[in-house]
Amino acid sequence: MTTLSDPPRADGFRLSLLVRDKRYRSYTFQAIALIALILFFGWLASNAIRNPVLRQAGIDFGFLADPAGYDINQQPIPYTSQSSHLRAAFIGAINTLIVAFLACATATVLGVIAGVLRLSNNWIVRKLMAIYVEMFRNIPVLIWILIIFTISANVFPQPSAFRGDNPEASPIFGVAAITNRGFYLPRPYFTNGIGAVADEVPADAAAPVAQEVASNANWLIVLAVLVTSFFAVRAVNAWATKRQNATGVRPTTLWVNLGLWFVPIVVTLVILGLRWEVPELRGFNFQGGILARNSLIALWFALSVYTGAFIAENVRAGILAISRGQTEAAAALGLRPGRVMSLVVLPQALRIIIPPLISQYLNITKNTSLAIAVGYMDLTGTLGGITLNQTGRALECILLLMAFYLVFSLVISAVMNAYNASVALKER
Amino acid sequence: MKNSVLLGTLAFAGLAAAGASAATLDDVKARGSLNCGVNTGVPGFAAPDANGEWQGFDVSVCRAVAAAVLGDPEAVNFISTTGKTRFTALASGEVDLLARNTTWTFSRDTDLKFDFVGVNYYDGQGFIVPTALGVSSATELDGATICIQTGTTTELNLADYFRVNDMSYEPVPIETEAEARTQFLAGACDVYTTDRSALASVRVTYPSPDDYVILPEVISKEPLGPLVRHGDSEWGDIVRWTYFALVAAEQYGVTQDNVEEMAAEAGDNPEVNRLLGTEGELGAMIGLENSWAKDAIAAVGNYGEIFSRNIGEDSPVGLERGLNALYTEGGLQYAPPFR
Numbered sequence A: 001m002t003t004l005s006d007p008p009r010a011d012g013f014r015l016s017l018l019v020r021d022k023r024y025r026s027y028t029f030q031a032i033a034l035i036a037l038i039l040f041f042g043w044l045a046s047n048a049i050r051n052p053v054l055r056q057a058g059i060d061f062g063f064l065a066d067p068a069g070y071d072i073n074q075q076p077i078p079y080t081s082q083s084s085h086l087r088a089a090f091i092g093a094i095n096t097l098i099v100a101f102l103a104c105a106t107a108t109v110l111g112v113i114a115g116v117l118r119l120s121n122n123w124i125v126r127k128l129m130a131i132y133v134e135m136f137r138n139i140p141v142l143i144w145i146l147i148i149f150t151i152s153a154n155v156f157p158q159p160s161a162f163r164g165d166n167p168e169a170s171p172i173f174g175v176a177a178i179t180n181r182g183f184y185l186p187r188p189y190f191t192n193g194i195g196a197v198a199d200e201v202p203a204d205a206a207a208p209v210a211q212e213v214a215s216n217a218n219w220l221i222v223l224a225v226l227v228t229s230f231f232a233v234r235a236v237n238a239w240a241t242k243r244q245n246a247t248g249v250r251p252t253t254l255w256v257n258l259g260l261w262f263v264p265i266v267v268t269l270v271i272l273g274l275r276w277e278v279p280e281l282r283g284f285n286f287q288g289g290i291l292a293r294n295s296l297i298a299l300w301f302a303l304s305v306y307t308g309a310f311i312a313e314n315v316r317a318g319i320l321a322i323s324r325g326q327t328e329a330a331a332a333l334g335l336r337p338g339r340v341m342s343l344v345v346l347p348q349a350l351r352i353i354i355p356p357l358i359s360q361y362l363n364i365t366k367n368t369s370l371a372i373a374v375g376y377m378d379l380t381g382t383l384g385g386i387t388l389n390q391t392g393r394a395l396e397c398i399l400l401l402m403a404f405y406l407v408f409s410l411v412i413s414a415v416m417n418a419y420n421a422s423v424a425l426k427e428r
Numbered sequence B: 001m002k003n004s005v006l007l008g009t010l011a012f013a014g015l016a017a018a019g020a021s022a023a024t025l026d027d028v029k030a031r032g033s034l035n036c037g038v039n040t041g042v043p044g045f046a047a048p049d050a051n052g053e054w055q056g057f058d059v060s061v062c063r064a065v066a067a068a069v070l071g072d073p074e075a076v077n078f079i080s081t082t083g084k085t086r087f088t089a090l091a092s093g094e095v096d097l098l099a100r101n102t103t104w105t106f107s108r109d110t111d112l113k114f115d116f117v118g119v120n121y122y123d124g125q126g127f128i129v130p131t132a133l134g135v136s137s138a139t140e141l142d143g144a145t146i147c148i149q150t151g152t153t154t155e156l157n158l159a160d161y162f163r164v165n166d167m168s169y170e171p172v173p174i175e176t177e178a179e180a181r182t183q184f185l186a187g188a189c190d191v192y193t194t195d196r197s198a199l200a201s202v203r204v205t206y207p208s209p210d211d212y213v214i215l216p217e218v219i220s221k222e223p224l225g226p227l228v229r230h231g232d233s234e235w236g237d238i239v240r241w242t243y244f245a246l247v248a249a250e251q252y253g254v255t256q257d258n259v260e261e262m263a264a265e266a267g268d269n270p271e272v273n274r275l276l277g278t279e280g281e282l283g284a285m286i287g288l289e290n291s292w293a294k295d296a297i298a299a300v301g302n303y304g305e306i307f308s309r310n311i312g313e314d315s316p317v318g319l320e321r322g323l324n325a326l327y328t329e330g331g332l333q334y335a336p337p338f339r
């Protein structure tokens, strides 16, 4: 080949080529960045090593076995102030996962609805959704958490407002109370299932009262029944599709499916002797039932609406990415708009929506650490907050905290990536 | 998030290395001002007044030290710390001195590596409740929702007290006094618990103080005092003896008004002479001017004056001297000899 410029001379390598020549430039900059990074971390590490406090105390995780000494309000597993710091950390971790899970679920529902409706043909609906999205994603989530928390502490009635003959407030349908400390909801329990009876029935009890059986195994039974129903319904649907392919007519499966969903679970619950424990005002607070504290509610709600706004944009982008031709072709085949969306557009849009959705789930999980602002006892509140502060073991606590969040994030990514792979375009 | 926490910790570790090794006195002199850690606002103890000037019982300790070291009680940077951030602030060298109703405990003194230089207020933990609850004793608090500041001795005492008395409660953890106030006044908790001095101080700022009572029980010992980092004993001595100078001044009748006059020439009490620098070289022994104690007293008055001005019976907070009277009057405040 002949070129117009001079051919590079064999001895023509100059240092400036490292920056100017396209072949070397990227390597040069990467090498510089790498060296800077190593130096920076080296500096941090040497600082930490030279730290006199660390030198004396060393890194020692032994404190995790000591009694924590403090109480935690939301205890998904049994805990007392005499339990270890490690147990307190696990309580925090579970609380983090609880609120992260709840927020991911509601944010997804909100996001999909808002994203779809933002493309609605109805002007008002479209604009309302635009307002929702812009309002929530442009104000920091911490502010939303605080707003919701402050409102719930000041607007909802105190438990004492439910007291007396003529109370200012009364429970909804007599079973659920909304107070400024949280929502008290009825709690389901079983009286016939497997497991030990919590309290002995007193011999002189006037009427035999059904006693609660303590084992959580009963909930596993319920879960197993639901899972079986799910697979049964799937089998029915698969059969219906086969029939449709063969005959062109889809058999009506609605009633069979409803039956498959409801009959087994209702029968199971009756056999297990489902009862509801209704919260009752006793002493300072409502007792019994489930308490969703307003710290949980504020955090959950704020994370949902905030992240929901971002998910709405992802959904909208995903839908817009599907060419109009698809919609038009589907409409030309006679599909109604709802079915066009659910059968043609959304399944394809999903492939575009899921990768950013993974990031949103990770964001939610990490943003739960803002719990500290409303006193929700998550991982940052227990391990990274009280434990760190009372023991003074900052480095150990922070390292452990990072490990926990890293594991959460990696697991979520792995699960979501697997799901993504399952809906991805399968090329043959 | 994760990375920034790591970097923050390591950077903090680095700062601690820098902060703990240098001589604090030289740093303060070179800077020309004292960095003093106080709380985020408890009227009477430490709170900015209408002009933005920090005032209060703990603030006076900071000003006295600044006056003794730099000759200027105004040369103080006040740094607000919460129950949780205060120890990091001190350990990292962000503050030279922490005067923030902090309880002297074994583990803080040893494991956390601080030195408490004295006790400027002997206190104990108490409970405040709305009168409307009709509660007259802490033993009736079974099942109550209780607001507590996290990172304090308060939350540990509370857990112990309820466990020992076989009662249950619902803790609502909070970070600052302002948050506690919002929650408690909104009735989101039935009870607020902390040091009784702080309870008395915040009670008078409630819209109608008479609607709230402090229960009679005192469930712990809370000796509150100023503290410095381990490992710089010279600096610890300066803060300790500045505080003792204020106590001794009360004992010997040296006041903000008469201190200049008494320091003008040697009088007939040799201890007062040594304290005020008209006799001996006490100042030089701790690396300060000989007028260090005089400057501190002139700036903030003696211990009794500080007490009555900020939290005493004539102030809005209205605390009795009680345990904090001089030992000559049946209290625990006692300054070792100046010689």
Ligand SMILES: N[C@@H](CCC(=O)N[C@@H](CS)C(=O)NCC(=O)O)C(=O)O
Pocket (backbone or CB within 6 Å): B038, B039, B040, B041, B042, B081, B082, B083, B100, B101, B102, B103, B149, B151, B152, B153, B154, B175, B176, B177, B178, B194, B195, B198, B199, B222, B224
């Ligand atoms: N003396 C206890 C508690 C000290 C404490 O945090 N007191 C609160 C109760 S008023 C306080 O000063 N808060 C002021 C603030 O939030 O800055 C301790 O040292 O742990």
